[in-house]
Structures are given as structure tokens and as C-alpha cells.
Amino acid sequence: MDSTRKEWLLNALIAVALFAVPLWALMANEPFIITLATRIAILAVAAVGLNIALGLGGMVSFGHALYLGLGGYVAGIAAHHAFNGTPIFAGIPGTNQMLIIWAIAMVLSGALAAVVGALSLRTSGIFFIMITLAFAQMGFFFTLSWPAYGGEDGLPIFVRNQFPGMNTARPWDLFLIAYGVLIFSLAVFALLRAARFGAALMAIRQNPDRAAAIGISPFGIKLVGFILSGMITGLAGAMMADLTRFVSPVMMAWTMSGELIVIIILGGVGRLFGPVVGAALLVGFEVFFGGLTEHWKLWLGLVLLGVVLFARGGLIGLIAGRTQHG
Amino acid sequence: MSLALVLEQMLNGVQFGLMLFLMSAGLTLVFGVMGLINLAHGSLYMIGAFLCAAVAGATGNFWLGLVGGLTAAAAAGAVIEIAVIRRLYARDHLDQVLATFALILILSEAMRLIFGPFPLYLNVPPALRGTVNLGIVDYSLYRLALIGFGIAVALGLWALIAKTRLGIRIRAGESDREMIAALGVNIRALYTIVFALGAALAGLAGALVGAIQSVQVGMGEPVLILAFVVIVIGGIGSVKGAMVGALLVGVIDTMGRFLLPRFFANFLDTAQAMGIGAALASMLIYLLMALVLIFRPKGLFPAHG
Numbered sequence: 001m002d003s004t005r006k007e008w009l010l011n012a013l014i015a016v017a018l019f020a021v022p023l024w025a026l027m028a029n030e031p032f033i034i035t036l037a038t039r040i041a042i043l044a045v046a047a048v049g050l051n052i053a054l055g056l057g058g059m060v061s062f063g064h065a066l067y068l069g070l071g072g073y074v075a076g077i078a079a080h081h082a083f084n085g086t087p088i089f090a091g092i093p094g095t096n097q098m099l100i101i102w103a104i105a106m107v108l109s110g111a112l113a114a115v116v117g118a119l120s121l122r123t124s125g126i127f128f129i130m131i132t133l134a135f136a137q138m139g140f141f142f143t144l145s146w147p148a149y150g151g152e153d154g155l156p157i158f159v160r161n162q163f164p165g166m167n168t169a170r171p172w173d174l175f176l177i178a179y180g181v182l183i184f185s186l187a188v189f190a191l192l193r194a195a196r197f198g199a200a201l202m203a204i205r206q207n208p209d210r211a212a213a214i215g216i217s218p219f220g221i222k223l224v225g226f227i228l229s230g231m232i233t234g235l236a237g238a239m240m241a242d243l244t245r246f247v248s249p250v251m252m253a254w255t256m257s258g259e260l261i262v263i264i265i266l267g268g269v270g271r272l273f274g275p276v277v278g279a280a281l282l283v284g285f286e287v288f289f290g291g292l293t294e295h296w297k298l299w300l301g302l303v304l305l306g307v308v309l310f311a312r313g314g315l316i317g318l319i320a321g322r323t324q325h326g
Numbered sequence: 327m328s329l330a331l332v333l334e335q336m337l338n339g340v341q342f343g344l345m346l347f348l349m350s351a352g353l354t355l356v357f358g359v360m361g362l363i364n365l366a367h368g369s370l371y372m373i374g375a376f377l378c379a380a381v382a383g384a385t386g387n388f389w390l391g392l393v394g395g396l397t398a399a400a401a402a403g404a405v406i407e408i409a410v411i412r413r414l415y416a417r418d419h420l421d422q423v424l425a426t427f428a429l430i431l432i433l434s435e436a437m438r439l440i441f442g443p444f445p446l447y448l449n450v451p452p453a454l455r456g457t458v459n460l461g462i463v464d465y466s467l468y469r470l471a472l473i474g475f476g477i478a479v480a481l482g483l484w485a486l487i488a489k490t491r492l493g494i495r496i497r498a499g500e501s502d503r504e505m506i507a508a509l510g511v512n513i514r515a516l517y518t519i520v521f522a523l524g525a526a527l528a529g530l531a532g533a534l535v536g537a538i539q540s541v542q543v544g545m546g547e548p549v550l551i552l553a554f555v556v557i558v559i560g561g562i563g564s565v566k567g568a569m570v571g572a573l574l575v576g577v578i579d580t581m582g583r584f585l586l587p588r589f590f591a592n593f594l595d596t597a598q599a600m601g602i603g604a605a606l607a608s609m610l611i612y613l614l615m616a617l618v619l620i621f622r623p624k625g626l627f628p629a630h631g
Binding site: 126 | 562601624
């Protein structure tokens with residue numbers, strides 16, 4: 001069996017497993033496991049977003065926590081004002097409707113990614129890594145010291161936002177929403193990768209000079225990729241805030257940006273289901289080893305080091321083999 | 327707002343900047359010579375502070391602690407280089423970021439395992455306690471000593487790089503790695519020495535700063551990010567750039583936190599002015615870095631290549 005078919009089979013298996021395990025947990029009345037699966041799905045959405053920039057476009061953004069945090073604060077601030085009945089500003093009311101919040105989170109994240117991307121894409125290599133980090137740090141310190149929405153204490157969401165036809169207070173309903181969004185974001189990723197746009201983005205990653213020589217403008221294509229990437233990560237941020245019912249500057253911390261990259265690497269860079277596997281590994285690792293020892297991060301570090309040094313295709317690469325197209 | 331207060335804040339900014347320089351010098355050398363992004367540089371700073379506090383606590387002598395912290399950081403640097411880092415030189419930046427991110431997790435937890443979850447405290451040595459009169463202001467003697475120490479180390483580093491055989495090799499390594507290997511220089515040993523030198527400087531900074539703040543796991547990361555800001559502003563690979571960048575970041579950050587809330591207080595009420603001032607002040611150096619990258623994408627003092 002060739003590696004592409006193997007990878008598709010593996011992907012289908014992962015998608016089914018991520019649905020079947022919480023379904024079993026629902027039967028067995030284990031809400032904790034459902035919430036874990038929801039967290040995996042939401043983290044995976046955030047990493048799918050980053051995977052567009054990093055996996056397809058080769059843009060190592062070390063600041064994607066910025067969009068995660070922005071999405072989170074959109075959800076938090078909208079819910080805060082809806083709860084208090086006060087306007088956000090100039091008579092605009094808050095809302096507790098997830099669909100509206102998601103739309104706003106994606107538009108704002110896309111706009112912010114457009115600004116950050118337009119400035120950052122003037123640089124490349126380590127400078128790109130550092131300037132994206134700098135923008136995320138600006139967001140981090142801004143939310144940390146801006147007192148209106150809790151500052152460093154963060155902002156609680158007292159009542160989880162609503163989704164039409166669902167009872168979001170129930171873990172299973174929330175999981176279904178998160179799973180649906182994950183499948184949607186994976187479909188977007190797969191369509192982008194298969195489209196001319198994805199081919200152009202990957203061509204630019206592999207050789208920007210040749211891409212330019214055949215008439216592809218690297219800057220424009222990369223910028224669009226970066227914007228789409230930020231939008232999906234922002235969407236994940238809004239959902240993350242609703243899952244934990246809490247937003248704080250920690251969502252924008254540089255360690256969060258690092259974790260998103262770790263998720264992608266653990267799963268496999270540029271692989272469709274890499275983020276899902278990576279998120280499941282990270283959350284599973286935290287829960288399993290976190291229960292055994294308080295020093296679980298030591299073991300996470302060792303595993304990560306091992307993956308970077310010895311298993312460069314991530315877990316999917318290890319099982320399904322290397323891709324033919326680099 | 328008195329002149330004395332402004333002078334005191336300026337000195338604080340310069341002192342902060344010089345400590346940042348000790349951190350940044352190693353980071354920029356390692357990038358310049360080996361082309362490596364080392365996120366674990368902050369962990370070496372932490373190791374220096376922890377070992378200094380432990381040795382000083384056990385012997386009651388700060389200076390022994392300082393030597394202990396510096397030695398431990400240099401040794402840890404050499405071990406890390408040989409075990410992990412040298413496998414990363416040929417890899418892309420993404421692999422380097424991840425592997426050194428993993429090292430942060432490992433080293434932080436190792437420190438927590440060895441020294442426990444509580445912060446350690448390091449006392450200022452008796453000879454450097456108290457204040458000294460500088461005409462219009464009484465300034466902390468220890469902070470003044472840090473300024474002197476920072477300048478001395480900077481001069482020593484300059485002499486090392488400009489005047490010694492090792493310095494010639496480091497500079498040669500920055501301009502053409504293959505060529506100096508072809509000329510018979512043991513490039514592997516040179517890399518280990520450069521990495522350990524950078525680690526020693528980071529450890530020294532950690533130990534010195536450890537006496538004016540608590541020594542705890544995670545203390546290295548905020549400084550690491552600032553050191554990256556410094557070397558990006560200064561031009562990655564340039565020690566001179568690191569010096570200019572460190573002083574800029576140190577002074578602008580300190581003065582921003584001091585002046586901005588007072589500036590906004592002129593036309594806003596106090597609570598609002600404090601909030602906006604503090605928010606802007608904490609973003610200031612990142613704004614500076616973004617501006618530098620936008621207008622001088624290779625930093626203020628671009629290194630060759």
C-alpha cells in the first residue's frame with residue numbers, strides 16, 4: 001500500500017476515534033473524557049490554522065498565540081457585555097451567540113494577521129520568527145496591563161455562549177460543536193492544499209525564486225496564507241475561551257505559540273491530520289504523565305527532543321511514511 | 327518629578343541594559359558563529375542564578391557563589407552543546423526552535439527536581455550593601471557595582487574577540503565556517519567553546535541579577551525574550567549591535583515605565599493614566615523592535631553574510 005493511501009486510512013481512523021471515544025464516554029457517563037476530547041479538538045483547530053502558515057507556506061510564526069488570544073478576548077468581551085447588559089462601545093451591545101462571536105473573532109484575527117503579516121513578511125528566516133514573536137508579546141503585555149477587562153487576572157465567562165439548537169452547558173453538545181468546527185477547518189485545509197492557491201504556497205516554500213520566475217508573487221500568496229491561518233487560529237481561540245469559560249493574557253503567552261508549533265511537529269508538519277494527532281498526544285501526555293508525576297514536563301521535553309532529532313515526519317510520518325512531495 | 331528621580335531611573339535603565347548585554351552577547355555569538363537560535367539560553371541564566379544562590383547559601387560567601395554559578399552555567403553549556411546542540415547546526419530554524427524549546431522544559435523541571443518548587447534568595451554581598459551619594463541622588467551601591475561589572479565584562483569580551491587567537495577564530499568562524507575548518511582549526515571544539523562562553527556570560531548575568539530578585543524556575547524566559555529583542559534590534563551576530571541594542575532596550579523600557587504614566591496624567595485621570603501608561607510602556611520595546619525590523623530588516627548593525 002503506498003504511503004498516500006496509508007495516510008488517508010490513518011486519517012479516517014483518527015477522525016473516527018476522536019468521535020468514538022467521547023461517544024463511549026457519554027454512554028459510560030465520563031464527562032471528563034468528553035471535555036478532554038473537546039480540548040483536543042479545539043487545540044487541533046488552532047494548530048490547523050498554524051499549519052496553513054507553517055506547513056504549507058513554511059512561515060515559522062512564533063506568535064500565533066496572538067490570534068488565539070484575540071479570539072478568546074472577543075468571546076470573553078462579548079459575553080461580559082451581554083451578561084452585564086452594557087454596550088461594548090458607542091451603543092454596540094455584547095452578544096452570547098457563538099456564531100456571531102466566531103464571525104467577529106475571525107474577521108478581527110484576519111485583520112490583525114493582515115497587518116502583522118504585511119509587516120513581518122518583509123523579513124524571513126530568524127527575523128520572521130522574532131518579529132512574529134514581538135507582535136504576540138505586544139498583545140500579551142497589552143492585555144496584561146490593560147485594566148478594563150481584568151488585566152492579568154483575566155476575564156471569566158459566567159454563562160457559556162449559546163449555539164442554535166444546542167445546550168452548550170452539556171459537555172457532549174459542546175464536543176459536537178468543536179468536532180464540527182474541526183472537520184470544517186480540516187476541510188478548508190485540504191481544499192486549500194489541493195487548490196492552485198495551495199500549490200502556489202507550497203511552491204514558494206520550496207523555492208521562492210523559481211516560483212517568482214513562473215509568475216507567482218511570493219508576497220501576496222504568503223500574505224493571504226498568513227491571514228487565513230490567523231483567522232482559523234482566532235476561531236479556535238473563541239472556542240477555547242468558551243470551553244474554559246475564562247480568558248487571560250496567558251492565551252497570548254509565547255509558550256502558547258511554542259505549544260502550537262509543538263503540536264504540529266509531534267503530529268507531522270504539513271500533514272492534514274498532523275495537528276489532530278499532535279493535540280491528542282500533547283493533551284494525552286499531560287493527563288497521563290501529569291497524573292503519574294508532577295515533573296511530566298521533563299518527560300515531554302525529552303520526547304519532543306527525541307522527535308525533533310530522530311523522527312522528523314512526526315507520528316503520522318512514522319506510521320504512514322515520508323511524503324513524496326517535500 | 328525631580329531631576330534626582332530621573333537620574334536614578336536612567337541609571338536603573340543602564341544597569342538593566344548591561345545585564346541584558348551579558349545575556350545577549352552569548353546569544354548573538356552563537357547565532358553569528360553557528361547560525362543557531364538557542365531558546366534555552368534563558369535556562370543557562372537560570373542555572374547560573376540557582377547555583378550561585380546554592381553555593382552562596384552553603385558557604386555564606388557571595389563571590390564563591392558567583393564563581394560557582396558561572397562555572398556551572400559554562401559546564402552545562404558545554405554538555406548541552408556536545409549532547410544536543412551540535413546535531414542542530416545543519417537543521418532548519420524550526421528544528422532549532424523546537425529542540426531548544428524542549429531543552430527549556432527539561433532544564434526547568436530538572437531545576438525544580440533538584441532545588442524544589444520554592445524560590446531561593448540570594449543576598450547582596452556585605453561589601454556592596456547600602457547606597458552611595460552621587461551628588462544629587464543616593465543610589466544603590468550594588469546596582470552601581472553591576473554597572474561597573476557590566477562595563478568591565480563588555481571590555482573583556484571586546485579584548486577577547488579583537489585581540490586574542492580565540493577571538494580571531496571566532497571572527498573567522500562568523501565569516502566563513504568551511505574555510506576555517508579547511509585551514510585546520512578544530513571547528514567542533516571552537517563551537518563548544520563559543521557555546522560555553524555564551525553560557526558563562528548568561529550564568530554570570532543570572533547570578534548577578536539573582537541578588538536583586540528572587541531566584542526561581544521560569545526566571546530565564548522573560549530575559550530570554552528581551553535578549554532576542556536586543557539582538558534583533560542590534561543585528562543578529564553583532565556583539566557591538568548587542569551592546570547598543572541592550573542599552574536601548576534597558577533605558578527605553580525603564581524610562582517608558584517611569585515617564586509614560588506621568589505623561590498621560592497630564593490630560594487623563596490618575597487611574598486611567600496609570601493603566602494606559604503601563605500598557606503602552608510594556609509594549610514599547612516590542613514596538614521598537616518591529617520598527618527596526620520594518621525599516622532596517624537586518625538590525626542596526628548588520629553582521630556580515
